[in-house]
Amino acid sequence: MTTASKVKCPKCVKNAAAITCEGCSSKLCRGCYNDHRQQLSKELDQFVYEHDMLKQQLETPNENEPHHLLKQIDEWKKDSINKINQLADQCQADVNQLLDKNKDQLINKFRKITNEARKGQKDDDYDERDLKMWMTQLKELKDELIKQSNICIAVDKQQSAWIKRIKVQEASPQQGNAEDSK
Template sequence: MATVNESNVCSICNKPSIKYFCIGCKQHFCPKDFKGHEQQLSIKFDNEIVRSHDELLDQIQKLEKSNDFSSDLFTQIEEWKKTTINKIEKAAEKAHHELIELIHKQRIKITKQLEIMTKEIRYRREENFLENDIVRLKQNLNKIQETLQQLFRKDTKKAIIVDNDQIDWNRLIYIREEQQNCEYIELEIEKNRNSKTSSSNIICHSIKLFHFIIISK
């Protein structure tokens, strides 16, 4: 912290018996006042550095035990969940009604075709018919029967209900860390405290700050 220098007066008591020079505040001190200066620096270090460090450490420890720090983010996720479920339920309800309408439409179509066939069959039975009439009517009945069976076949149900597997469920909502670079922190390490010499190494650390972003589609 200090170097020997007897050419100046003490910055506290103005006595000429100077032995110490503080390279931090650039002031000269006598042995007594230099000791007091060191004590003041020690108190200042404890109050401004150690206390702040301990408070940060306490907050980090609380962070490990509680999710209060991100309760707003959890709330946003739950709100998105409810909104998405509501949209899915509405989409499923819409598809349900569309399926009912489609089946009803097909039923009406088949019924009309069968009604036409019924009238012709009655007419032919009361009047007259030939071999080719039997063949034609049989073919038409088979077509109606095939259309009707398609409504009950399992593979047809897959054709009616369109299953969209292109949704990337992992990307509907996700958390991303947004990184920001902070200023460099200079860590001064005093090599030889006993020699009163402040020879130090400076170690720089790039501090990266993160905050969470919820991405939803």
């Protein structure tokens, strides 16, 4: 019998191409077709391996490794708290400094009254007007020591972005596709 009229297998270029693979439409001889199936079987094994790996990843609980978005929120929190702590420390240091400065000034005024009163007493050179004045000055100093009215807290209404607000949002997949098709 002659094989001249038969199409030869393109793989081995020897045997007749007897079987057609439906998947890729190659016409192969029986032996090469078996090899072809074997190759597909190896690829299926690879798929099963990748599939099982992904399954394992999906089934691993989230708390093992915090998601990077959770880390990002935590970073923002630490950053913001640091900023607040630093500014609060700075402002408290400023208040303490101003209170010390105020007290120094009050002590100076107080000494002046003390000296005037002592001198008046020593020289026996004072009357009701001096006494009234010293009492008034003393009361003013006492009030000022309690009130410290030259210091106050100013809120900066302009600087709203000093700590940036964050929020979590879900990207819409429709928008992504619209961008791709352009």
